[in-house]
Amino acid sequence: MDGHDRSAREQQATQFVGELEDAGVVAVALTFVDNSGITRVKSVPVAKLPAAAAWGVGMSPVFDAFRLDDMILSGTHAGSPVGDLRLHPDIGRLTVLAGQPGWAWAPVDRYDQDGMAHPQCSRLLAARMVEALAEQGLTAWMAFEVEWVVSAGDGDEFVAGCQGPAYGMTRISELSDYSVDVLAALAAQGISVDQFHPEYGAGQLELSVAAESPVDAADTFVLVRETIRAVSLRHGLRVSFSPKVAVDGVGNGAHVHLSLWSDDTNVMNGADGGFGLSATAASFSAGILHRLPALLAVGAPSVASYLRLIPSHWAGAFACWGLENRETALRFITGPAGNRHQSANLEVKCLDATANPYLVVAGLLAAGLAGLADEAKLPEPVTFDPATVSAQERVAAGIDQLPSSLEEAVAAFEKEPALRAAFGPELATTIVELRRYEMELFADSSPEEIAALTRWKH
Numbered sequence: 144m145d146g147h148d149r150s151a152r153e154q155q156a157t158q159f160v161g162e163l164e165d166a167g168v169v170a171v172a173l174t175f176v177d178n179s180g181i182t183r184v185k186s187v188p189v190a191k192l193p194a195a196a197a198w199g200v201g202m203s204p205v206f207d208a209f210r211l212d213d214m215i216l217s218g219t220h221a222g223s224p225v226g227d228l229r230l231h232p233d234i235g236r237l238t239v240l241a242g243q244p245g246w247a248w249a250p251v252d253r254y255d256q257d258g259m260a261h262p263q264c265s266r267l268l269a270a271r272m273v274e275a276l277a278e279q280g281l282t283a284w285m286a287f288e289v290e291w292v293v294s295a296g297d298g299d300e301f302v303a304g305c306q307g308p309a310y311g312m313t314r315i316s317e318l319s320d321y322s323v324d325v326l327a328a329l330a331a332q333g334i335s336v337d338q339f340h341p342e343y344g345a346g347q348l349e350l351s352v353a354a355e356s357p358v359d360a361a362d363t364f365v366l367v368r369e370t371i372r373a374v375s376l377r378h379g380l381r382v383s384f385s386p387k388v389a390v391d392g393v394g395n396g397a398h399v400h401l402s403l404w405s406d407d408t409n410v411m412n413g414a415d416g417g418f419g420l421s422a423t424a425a426s427f428s429a430g431i432l433h434r435l436p437a438l439l440a441v442g443a444p445s446v447a448s449y450l451r452l453i454p455s456h457w458a459g460a461f462a463c464w465g466l467e468n469r470e471t472a473l474r475f476i477t478g479p480a481g482n483r484h485q486s487a488n489l490e491v492k493c494l495d496a497t498a499n500p501y502l503v504v505a506g507l508l509a510a511g512l513a514g515l516a517d518e519a520k521l522p523e524p525v526t527f528d529p530a531t532v533s534a535q536e537r538v539a540a541g542i543d544q545l546p547s548s549l550e551e552a553v554a555a556f557e558k559e560p561a562l563r564a565a566f567g568p569e570l571a572t573t574i575v576e577l578r579r580y581e582m583e584l585f586a587d588s589s590p591e592e593i594a595a596l597t598r599w600k601h
Contacts, residue, residue, distance in 0.1 A: 144231070144258035153197035155234045163189045163247055166239050171247045173200060173232050174365060176265065176499040178221075178570075178577050179211045180444060180601055182365055185230060189247075192232070199229025199254060207263045207573055210580050211445065211497075211600045218576040220569040221263065228253045228261055236362050241331035242324075242373035250362045262569040265501035269358050272508035272565065279515060281423070282404045283508060284488075285360040286353060287500060289367050290395040292346040292388050293318065294381040301388050301598060303346030304380050314341035314348070321378045322348075328370050334363060344393045354400060354488075357508060361500035364397070368496070368601075384601050386443070386495035387450035387594045394451035396458060397496040399503060400476075402488040403427055403511075411475075412487035417524065418466055418477055419487060428464065428473065428489055429521045430514015430561075431507055435462045435472055435493065436546050440556035440578060441506045445497035446585040447597040449548050452493060454530035459492030463542045465525040472545060475524070493545055497601050502566075502574075509565035553578045 163171070170186045173195065177183050183206050187195045208215050208222035216222045232249035240246045253264040260267045276283060293304030307313025315322060322339065329336055335353035342349045352363055368384060375382045387394040403410050403424050414421035420428070431438070443452055454460045457469045464473035472493045478486025494503060513519075522541050529542050537543075546552040553575055556562060563571040585593050 144254055149197040152231065152234065153193045156193040156196035156232070159234065159237055160189055160192060163192070163239065167245060168239055168247045169245045171195075171232070171237070171249060172240075173230050173249055173251045174369075175230065175251050175253060176365060176501060177206050177209050178263070178265075178499060178502070178573055179209055179581070180497040180499045181209070181211060182369065183209075195230070196232055196234055199231045202228050202230050202253070204228050204261065204263070208577065210577065210584065211597065212584060214580075214584075216577050216580045219572050221573045221576075227256060229256065233362075236359075238332050238366060240370070240373065241328035242370045242377065248366060248369070250365065262567050263573060265499050265505065265570075266358065266361070268566065268570065269361060269501040269504040269508075272505045272512070273357050275512055276508055279512070280405055281410075283357055284354040284402045284404065285357045285504060286351065286355065286400045287360060287364040288349060288351050288396070288398040288400070289364065289371070289384075290342055290347060290349045290397065290496070291371060291382050291384050292344060292395065293321070293348065293375060294346060294383065295379075296381065299595065299599065301346075301383065305341075305346055307341065309343040310341050318348075321374070321380065324378070325371055325374050328374050329367065332366065332370065334367060344388070344395075347393075347395070354402065357504040358501070361504045364500040381599070383598050384496035385447060385594070385598050386445065386452075386497060387447045388598055390450065390590045390594050393456055394458070395496055396451070396492065397494050397498060397500075399491045399494055399507065400488045401491065401507060409484055409487055411489065412477070412483045417521070418475055419483065420475075420521075423515065425521050426514045426517070426519045427511035428514070429519035430512065430517065431489075431491065431510045432462060432464055432473055432521065433514065433519060434510040434559055434562060436552060436555035437559035437562055438506050438510060439493065439546055439552035440549075440574060441502040442491070442494040442498050443552065444499075444549070444578060445495075445597060446549050446581055447593050448495050448497060449546070450590055450594060451495060452545060452547070454544070455528065457492070460545055461525075461529040461537075461542050462545050463525040463529060464521065468525055470528040470530065471525050497597070505565065506562060509562055513561035549578055549582055
């Protein structure tokens with residue numbers, strides 16, 4: 144970051160100060176997501192936004208080492224009290240928060256005091272992976288699905304905030320005003336919601352947003368989640384995005400939809416490959432499929448993740464793919480006839496909202512790029528629920544179950560050179576050490592205790 148860049152950032156932010164003041168905004172929340180998937184924040188008064196854009200806001204790098212319970216890892220590359228970073232807001236994503244009057248929001252990139260990119264900034268990492276994909280003449284469009292539960296309880300126990308049946312209109316009636324306010328707030332913030340509906344679990348809701356460029360998709364996931372939280376609190380409700388709110392429930396996922404484009408053409412449609420996949424799209428998808436066990440260290444990064452990631456729960460617990468198969472970790476979606484050139488995409492189902500979305504974006508792109516480099520091949524698609532056949536039949540079909548514990552996922556990540564190279568030694572090492580630090584926290588915990596401690600963190 145040089146003087147010209149700083150000046151341009153300052154001028155861009157200055158243009159918005161009057162508009163923010165006219166909108167009644169007093170302060171701007173500047174957020175990043177840590178390696179445990181929790182959104183951290185500093186804020187500045189509106190008048191200080193131009194200075195923050197140019198020179199950043201001070202923040203300790205220690206947050207790279209924060210566990211979900213706010214204990215701090217003393218790690219190889221993270222956890223020291225020494226040093227300082229600068230949080231530089233992306234003014235292009237500056238948003239007046241409709242659910243929090245008086246506030247605006249912007250995501251940040253993290254640099255050191257000399258203006259160099261912080262090696263553990265996940266948002267800058269995601270941007271670098273987008274650039275690497277562009278060097279192959281490709282772009283990606285992504286969107287995160289957001290699942291959450293609403294609770295009407297006063298304490299830390301979960302009490303479903305609606306009683307209607309799964310997918311039932313009764314839930315919309317029970318939460319009618321709340322649902323309208325969530326959708327209205329998102330619309331006021333410029334977020335394009337494609338669908339909204341009650342989900343399977345008790346008190347569970349879900350919405351889908353339009354696809355965007357990968358970094359924007361991760362930004363939008365953060366903004367949607369915080370908007371839902373703010374609106375819920377104004378309605379006297381508490382929300383959880385945890386993968387396992389209650390041990391006997393289905394849990395919340397954070398599925399990612401991904402399509403691959405060359406110029407203006409969706410290369411996941413219209414070719415001679417299976418279901419219209421081009422060779423490029425097939426290799427990219429195979430790169431993700433082959434690295435799913437390792438990707439879980441960033442995409443299902445909590446001990447609680449593995450209470451959700453179990454067979455026959457539509458969580459995608461098997462490393463396989465299939466057309467519209469909701470029990471495969473990768474679900475290929477052609478879309479309706481007549482619109483497949485736009486809508487064909489790959490859904491990654493084994494992810495949840497304890498993940499840092501920027502690490503998810505970066506990991507998926509890095510895995511896909513490795514698949515392109517290897518000219519990887521997809522195995523035969525799976526047309527059944529893998530849990531319904533014997534282990535011997537799964538072996539014969541080349542179907543492996545994904546890791547059933549965080550320990551297994553971390554071991555896979557340690558052995559995966561493409562992901563570790565893309566993330567760099569500092570970040571890759573911190574991820575491994577931090578995941579082990581969480582395993583220590585829950586080493587003697589029951590499933591009920593794991594769910595309880597994770598329930599309200601993200």
